[in-house]
Structures are given as structure tokens and as C-alpha cells.
Amino acid sequence: MAEDIVEFWSSFRFGLEANSKSELLLAMSCLCKGSPEAFLVCNGFKDAECLSCIGCQKLHLNIVIVLEQEEELDIVIVISRKLGVCPVIGVQAKHTTKHSEHFGSTLGEEGEKGKFGLTTTQILRIVKRLEQYEMIDCLQLLHFEAVSTSSN
Numbered sequence: 001m002a003e004d005i006v007e008f009w010s011s012f013r014f015g016l017e018a019n020s021k022s023e024l025l026l027a028m029s030c031l032c033k034g035s036p037e038a039f040l041v042c043n044g045f046k047d048a049e050c051l052s053c054i055g056c057q058k059l060h061l062n063i064v065i066v067l068e069q070e071e072e073l074d075i076v077i078v079i080s081r082k083l084g085v086c087p088v089i090g091v092q093a094k095h096t097t098k099h100s101e102h103f104g105s106t107l108g109e110e111g112e113k114g115k116f117g118l119t120t121t122q123i124l125r126i127v128k129r130l131e132q133y134e135m136i137d138c139l140q141l142l143h144f145e146a147v148s149t150s151s152n
Helices: 002-012 021-031 048-059 071-083 120-132
Strands: 016-018 039-042 062-067 088-092 139-143
Touching: 002 016, 002 021, 016 021, 021 039, 021 048, 039 048, 048 062, 048 071, 062 071, 062 139, 071 120, 088 120, 120 139
Parallel strands: 016 039, 039 062, 062 088, 088 139
Antiparallel strands: none
16 A cells, blocks of 8 residues: 555655654655655654664665654764764654644643653754754754644
């Protein structure tokens, strides 16, 4: 099914998002047959083995590593330096805003205590660390999901 989606949308540079190691492997194999400009957004669980996908840039896969926790940056820096690549990095913003529009709140189920996503302060710390490592140009994506806790 994923192969069919990639094939159908390849002329539009359609990419995929992977949230687990198995999804990442499937998406990588599918995108090898799709548009070379399509992105593979690596979101969800990430350990050193999973993050070694950064090296697939050498295979012309456009992989974006989305950081959900500050500690993931350490692994990304080590692996990218070891492999000699400049990773494309994104950060996932934690849902902390409320509004009264149609979609209600974007606070999410657990709000600021939620496990995934970064606060504004954490994102700024990541920016400073990337600047220290002269890797600020690697930060290219702000990732978030519209979450409604409204009963509408």
C-alpha cells in the first residue's frame, strides 16, 4: 500500500512519515522508488540504530530527523559527525496554547507534562547547541500537530 501511495504521488514530491523502526525501513524502501526530492520525516522513537538512517542521505534520501526530546540531539550530532553528513533536523513543538476558535485547544491530552515535544525553552537550547556545533543550518523544520480537546 505505501509503495502505491509513493508511486502515485511521486510527481508531487510526496514523502512519508515514519514513527517506528519498522515504518522507517518500509518508508526508506518505498521512497527509493519515488521522487528523489520527497522527504522522509523520522518522528517517534529514535535510538542510535534508528538514527543511523541519517547516513541514507548519501543514498539521496531526504531524511528529516524530528527531535521530540533534547537528548536526541546528542545522538544526532555524534552519528552525523561519524558519517560525515549534515543532517536535516526538525523539532516537534509541545502543545501549550489554548484558543477559542473552531478547533478548540491545542494543549493536547497531557499539556506541558506530556512526554513528547519540546517547550519553547527547550527549542531555544537546541538552537544554541546547534550554533555551538556550527550546525544551525541543519535545523529546517518546525513540526507540530493540531490537536483538539474540544468536544465539538
